[in-house]
Amino acid sequence: MPRTLIVTNDFPPRRGGIESFVRALADRLGDVVVYTASMPGDGDVDATLPYPVVRDRSGTLLPTPRVRDAVVRTLREHGCDRVLIGSSVPLGLLAPALRAAGARRVLAVTHGHEVWWSRLPGTRQALRRVGDGVDVLTDISDWTRAQIGKALSDAGRARQTRMAPGVDTDRFRPGCGGVDVRASLGFDDATPVVVCAARLVRRKGQDMLIDAWPRVQRAVPGARLVIVGDGPYRSRLEQRAGRRGVADVVTFAGSVPWEQMPGWMDAADVFAMPSRSRLLGLEPEGLGIVFLEAAACEKPVVVGRSGGAPEATDDGVTGHVVDPRDPDEIARRIVELLTDRAAAARMGALGRERVLASWQWDQVGATARRLLDLPPAA
Template identity: 80%
Template sequence: MPRTLIVTNDFPPRRGGIESFVRALADRLGDVVVYTASMPGDAETDAALGYPVIRDRSGTLLPTKRVRDAVVATFTEHGCDRVLIGSSVPLGLLAPALRAAGATRIVAVTHGHEVWWSRLPGTRQALRRVGDAVDVLTDISDWTRAQIGRALSAQGRAKQTRLAPGVDTEAFRPGAGGAEVRAQLGFEPTTPVVVCGARLVKRKGQDMLVEAWPAVLAAVPDARLVIVGDGPHRATLEDLVVRRGVADAVTFAGSVPWDRMPGWMDAANVFAMPSRSRLLGLEPEGLGIVFLEAAACEKPVIVGRSGGAPEATLDGQSGYVVDPSDPGEIAARVVELLQDPERAAAMGERGRAWVHAGWQWDQVGATARRLLGL
C-alpha cells in the first residue's frame, strides 16, 4: 500500500495558516507519516492524531546532513514511497536524497514566502533547484504562481500546479457562535461589528483599519472594531488606538484557538483585513485563507490589494478589494456595508456559495491525493 512521508517545519501545535494547511492535508492523505520540528506542547498534539509524527530534536528543520539522514531514515523505516514537502524551500532541497532512497513521487507545496526566495540571488537558485528536483510544485494563487515561476527553469514551470488551501464549511458557517461572542464582548445583537482576524504584524493592515475608524464612527457612531490575534505589532496598535481617540470603539481579543474562530467570524457584520505588501514587495499576502473562512460564515469581506489576496474574494460580489494604504477608501467600504445590511447579506450569501463550490478541504485533499498518485 502507498505511504506518504510529510516533511515540514509547519505543523501543530504551532499555529498559523501554513500549519493549518499541512495538518488538513495530513488528515486527508490516507496512510501518512509526518517528520517535523519539535515545539512546546507537541506530545499532547501528537497523541491525538491517527498517524505517526516523528519529531526532530531541532525547533527548525534545515536541509543539513543530519536532518537529511534522519528524514531518509524515517522514509525507509516506515515503508514510505512518496513525499509531500509542506513548504518547498528550503526543505525541498532534500528531494534528491529522498529520490535516491526510493521516492516515486515528490510534491513540494509553496505558499507566499517563496516570492522573496524567487527574487533574491542565492535563494532564487535554491528555489530553481527545488523546482527541477520534485515532480510537482504547487501554488496557492495565480499571482504567486507567476512570481515563483520567474525563478524556475522551463522544466520547473511545467511542474507548477494549483493546490490552494480550503475551508471547513461545516465549522465556518452562519450561526457558528457569533451570538455568544457578542454577548461575551457586551455587544447588542444590533451592534455594527467589523472583525479582523490575523497575526498582529504590519503586513496584515490592522493599523490602517484603526486609521480609518474615526471616519467610520463619524458615519456609524456605534460601530465596533474587533481585532482578533496577537503578535509583535500589538503594542504599536494599542498606542495608535489611543492616539486616534477610538479606544472605546476598538477591542483587542487576543489570540483565539482555531476551533473557536468560527464564532468570532460569525459575530461580525463585516470582515476586513487590508493587507499590504512590504519590503519592496518581498513580503506580500499570498492568498489569505481568513477571507474565505469569513465568506463561509456569510460575511462580506474587505481585502487589501496585496499579492494574491484579491483572488480570495469576488470583488463587488462577495466583498471589496481596497487600496491598503488609503484609510479613506477602507472607511468608505466599511460604512457602505454597515449602512446597507441587505447588500452586505447578499454579498455574504454569494461568498459562501462560492467557497462551498470550490474551496472546501475535501476538494483540496482530493487534488493532493491525485498529485501524489494515490
C-alpha cells in the same frame, strides 16, 4: 499500499494558515507519517492524532546533513513511497535524497513567502533547485504562480500546479458561535462589528483599520472593531488606537485557539484585513485563507490589494478589494457594508456559495491525492 511522508516545519501546535493547510492535508491523505519540528505542547497534540508524528530534536528544520539523514531514515523505517513537503523552501532541497531513498513521487507546496525567495540571487537559485528536484510544485494563486515561476527553469515551470487552500465549511458556517462571542464582548445583535483576524504585524493592515475607524464611527456610531490575534506589533497598535481616539471601540482579543476561530468570524458583520505588500514587494499576501473562512460564514470581506489576496474574493460581488494604504477608501467600503445590510447579506451569501463550489478542504485533499498518484479517498 502507498504511504506518504509529510516533511514540514508548519504543524500544530503552532497556529497559522500554513499549519492549517498542512494539517488539513495530513487528515485527508490516508496513510501518512509526519516528520516535523519540536515545539512546546507537541506531545499533547500528537497523542490525539491517528497517524505517527516524528519530532526532530530542533525547533526548526533545515536541509542539513543531519536532518536529511533523519528524514531519509524515517521514510525507510515507515515504508513511505510518497513525500509531501509542507513548504517548498528550504526543505524541498531534500527531494533528491528522498528520491534516492525510494520516494516515487515528491510534491512540494508553496504558500507565498516563496515570492521573496524568487527575487533574491542566492535564494532564487535554491528555489530553482527545488523546482528541478520535485515532481510537482504547487501554487495558491495565479499571482504567486507567476512570481515564483520567474525563478524556475522551463522544466520547473512545467511542474507548477494549482493547489490553493480550502475551508472546513462544516466548522465555518453561519451561526457557528457568533452569538456567544458577541455576548462575551458585551455586544448585542444590533452592534455593528468588524473583525480582523491575523498575526499582529505591520503587513496585515490592522493599523490602517485603526486609522479608518474615526471615519467609520462618524458614519456608523457605535461600530466596533475587533482585532483577533497577537504578535510584535500589538503594543504599537494599542498606542495607535489611543492616539486616534478610538481605544474605547477597538477590542484586542489576543490569540484565539484554533477550534474557537469560527465563532469569531461568525460574530462579524464584516470581515476586513487590508493587508499590503512590504519591503519593495518581498512581503506580499499570497492569498489569505481568513477571507475564505469569513466568506464561508456568509460575511462580506474587505481585502487589501496585495499579491494574490484579491483572488480570495470576487470584487464587488462577495466583497471589496481596496487600496491598503488608503484609510479613506477602507472606511468608505466598511461603512457601505455596515449601513446597507441587505447588500452585505447578499455578498455574504454569494461568498459562501463561492467557497462551497471551489474552496473546500475535501476538494484540496482530492487534488493532493491525484498529484501524489494516490487512490481516491474511500
